[in-house]
Amino acid sequence: MTNYEFHCKTKLILSYKYWRSKAYLKGREKSLDRYCQNANVFLRMKKYTTLIKAFWQRALHYRFTVFAYRVGEVAEVLILILMWTTIYAGQSSIKGFTLQEMITYILIGNVFNGIVRNWLSGMVASDINEGRLSMFLVKPMSYLSYVCTKEIGRITLPVLMSVLSQILVILCFSNTFIWNLDWGYVLVISAMIGLAFISELLLSYLVGLVAFWTDEVDGLYTTMERIKKFFSGGYFPLTLLPAVFVQISFFLPFAYSFFIPAQIYLKKMDLSVGVYGLGVQVVWIAILYGVIRIVWRRGLRRYEATGI
């Protein structure tokens, strides 16, 4: 053993933190091993779970910001309720919506929307514009799966907090709120929200990819958000508009994150229509995925890895 090696070794042994990190590693391995023993599928999943865990930790780091955002959300919901209560003064129903239904629509719709939301566009666009994408292009993992996994890890905490705070608001309005926990409805709505989450993720990703062609995606992104919010029924139930809007929205992916599941929840839309809607969602996911593949391939040809 040379002097230098000896020096390194002793230093390592003395370094308490190093051992701590090793023990930490061991602990992780054990728990992962338990799940992953000779199951290849799980081994492939492992990189995703590892990523998600890492970003959970990061999200915890920003717990105050996460909390602060929720205050604004809750305030917005309360303002909407206040506004509708004022509008309804004296009237028992507007276009088939009672005040009680309207309040339920706002409350439950925001819970759904809270689950479905993501902030992927900005992340993808900045990865492209600032050249950070390069670091992924050299790794044996697709950027789409990386970034979606990262986003899932990143938003878990905000989404949980958002849903929790919305549920708290619901509890405050518990005598106005209409409860519907029939298992058939719960099932269809859950599937719808799950699919809406995927299609929203793909849509945001696609908008982010526009950064290959221009470094200004913010405007497009904001406009997209507004259109999405309108067609999702986030501003008000689409039934207040001429029937054609409801029909169009049924064939667009947006309404599945707010309006349609809320309508189903309120039993204003048949379960069978909901099941049909699931089909529409699956078709949209396939279309989005196909478009993404084409856009990605074209975009990479233009990619210039700027910023490094």
Place this chain on the structure above:
Amino acid sequence: MSIIEVKNLSKNYEYYRKEKGIKGSLKSFFYREKLLASAIKDISFSIGEGELVGFLGPNGAGKTTTLKILSGILYPSAGEATVLGFTPSRREATYQKQFSLVMGQKNQLISNLPAMESFIINKEIYGISDSEFKKTLDELVGLFNIGSFLDISVKKLSLGQRMKCELVAALLHKPKVFFLDEPTIGLDVVAQKNIRDFLKTYNEEKKTTIILTSHYMEDIRELCQRVIIINLGVIAYDGRLDDLIKQYVRHKLLTVTFSGKGILRRDIEKFGEIEDFSANSCTIKTSRSDAKSVAVALLSSSLPVDDITIGEESLDDVIRHIFGEGR
């Protein structure tokens, strides 16, 4: 056997010209003139297994562009590159598992997590087995002596510490080919030295093929036997560093110290070109062949010579000379 083959490689970047002022801006709102900047022009070289080659060139020479093409980040505009038999721009996973890229100005570590988290993520991405991972990590951590800050958030580390972690993260999957783009940029002298020592040991032990770009002469001098000098997108020199010195270093520098009261400038002007002068010490530049005779002449003159050392013209000057020729 050559691991890296580059044949007539060129890369053009597209950009737009914008005219000055508000009028120009308005004009470019409707029409923008597309221009091409050629970053590398028709370059060819080949690198064998286990070589540690230095890529040397001033800013904007095309070093980074070349490395980006070799790692599959950019498509070449013309010509072809092959690494380990793969075409990098196809980005095949089998290729990606066999090489690594580290850029001094970009990091792959997740900035507000401990480096260990990023290591574990890489372990999963590259499909490294638990035992392999532990072994490699222990080895790299030992070589770098970084055990004490593996669980500190990366953004709280110094630049040097971070670069060490970057290197570890990049080497966990034991790449056969390793591209390093200015790994020592912005580091202090000690950290630079640490990184150089590490790379040297690593290359000797693992026989990894390494391309290192830098504009610090010291990096290249200490690490590389072969150097490729690139300037304005073309290769100005490709060969052994020793030969470069032989070929281009046409001068020697004599540093002479004088005792007592020293001397006057005009006393020594006849011996050669004076690079540096003070009463008690001066540096004289002579041609390679004249160095000895000038030294003898100095010693046998009546000047109060105390000591003479004969040294090479600095490599930096040589490089500057080559860069100058390219323009």
